[in-house]
Amino acid sequence: MKCEQIEININSTTRGFHLITDIIQSNIPQMTNYKIGLLNLFLKHTSASLTINENMDPTVRVDLESHFNKLVPENQPYYKHTLEGPDDMPAHIKSSIIGNSLSIPISNGALSLGTWQGIYLCEHRDSKQTRKIIATIFGEG
Amino acid sequence: MKCEQIEININSTTRGFHLITDIIQSNIPQMTNYKIGLLNLFLKHTSASLTINENMDPTVRVDLESHFNKLVPENQPYYKHTLEGPDDMPAHIKSSIIGNSLSIPISNGALSLGTWQGIYLCEHRDSKQTRKIIATIFGEG
Amino acid sequence: MKCEQIEININSTTRGFHLITDIIQSNIPQMTNYKIGLLNLFLKHTSASLTINENMDPTVRVDLESHFNKLVPENQPYYKHTLEGPDDMPAHIKSSIIGNSLSIPISNGALSLGTWQGIYLCEHRDSKQTRKIIATIFGEG
Numbered sequence: 001m002k003c004e005q006i007e008i009n010i011n012s013t014t015r016g017f018h019l020i021t022d023i024i025q026s027n028i029p030q031m032t033n034y035k036i037g038l039l040n041l042f043l044k045h046t047s048a049s050l051t052i053n054e055n056m057d058p059t060v061r062v063d064l065e066s067h068f069n070k071l072v073p074e075n076q077p078y079y080k081h082t083l084e085g086p087d088d089m090p091a092h093i094k095s096s097i098i099g100n101s102l103s104i105p106i107s108n109g110a111l112s113l114g115t116w117q118g119i120y121l122c123e124h125r126d127s128k129q130t131r132k133i134i135a136t137i138f139g140e141g
Numbered sequence: 142m143k144c145e146q147i148e149i150n151i152n153s154t155t156r157g158f159h160l161i162t163d164i165i166q167s168n169i170p171q172m173t174n175y176k177i178g179l180l181n182l183f184l185k186h187t188s189a190s191l192t193i194n195e196n197m198d199p200t201v202r203v204d205l206e207s208h209f210n211k212l213v214p215e216n217q218p219y220y221k222h223t224l225e226g227p228d229d230m231p232a233h234i235k236s237s238i239i240g241n242s243l244s245i246p247i248s249n250g251a252l253s254l255g256t257w258q259g260i261y262l263c264e265h266r267d268s269k270q271t272r273k274i275i276a277t278i279f280g281e282g
Numbered sequence: 283m284k285c286e287q288i289e290i291n292i293n294s295t296t297r298g299f300h301l302i303t304d305i306i307q308s309n310i311p312q313m314t315n316y317k318i319g320l321l322n323l324f325l326k327h328t329s330a331s332l333t334i335n336e337n338m339d340p341t342v343r344v345d346l347e348s349h350f351n352k353l354v355p356e357n358q359p360y361y362k363h364t365l366e367g368p369d370d371m372p373a374h375i376k377s378s379i380i381g382n383s384l385s386i387p388i389s390n391g392a393l394s395l396g397t398w399q400g401i402y403l404c405e406h407r408d409s410k411q412t413r414k415i416i417a418t419i420f421g422e423g
Binding site for chain 2: 283284285286287322324326327328353354358360361362363371374375377378379381382383385414416418420
């Protein structure tokens, strides 16, 4: 077994749910060397998140943004952490609901995703952000 | 260290939260060969999910289904992804809230679950589904 | 590659979101032996959870507690699992929303957390609890 680690930067991400499967795959060309294994993606931020969802119809990503804004509204009277703007505390809450890390199996040198599965970066802040992901691969060559 | 991968199919799953600990364990007999390690379960779908919760009282599973239906209702006026039926977009949202992957430690050849912990497959679609899980084991024999 | 497992007990946890990064790090001194790797933390309970969120301003933790109490209120008329008190079923639901496990990359012998990231133990029961976490480390020395 072997193990590798790669840092991936994703620039100028706007608020919303974004499909990043191609960015992830193109940053990890060494994945082809693993017959079986696991890829862990870890986002180093607390106001964005990573998830896996539908990779085809872009309205799924719009509806996810709409519904998470309803589940976690801005300007709630009980919010105390308000200094960084009305989008900040909701961003932290969404990050703990969705999560900041994914583990995806590798089979025959490629991610073993389902037909309709894509990797999403969910940006919960209003302003454009650069987000850092640590990719860790384990497996057998 | 070694690594193995097993594909598990779960047939005819109806909508709701289902305890699948026994199905998972019986499909991975080689777990007994690992003194310490980690099992990753990855569901290859975007309208169902995997979680760990109470393994004894079946009303916990009923209440989880009830409450997730309230958190993510059908037929919201802002849903745009509606072509596959009223249960489809809520299923995608629930999948991103609960998650499609689990990592569980292995100790002395068995899953190191707490006394009251069981593995759940959460089926969010109305129609019966066959769901595919990739199990990846890492560890020392 | 090598693999180790450590059991960590956290005593007298009160209801709320608690920063436990220091407790985790001090219980895993052997992390310094790993050049690259992954740490998995697995909480052996179904009414508490683990997440990663902001490590500085304590009001973030207060707001997370407030908002999760709103997302998952006690005493809902449709709850059937009520024998263990009004805080019990909401605790199970919060545990499946937030999750009971984390995977964190290790780089140069330390957790590769973002500047503002800390590890939280989220206690969802009213009474004080002792919570058990299994830490599994994989990686190259």
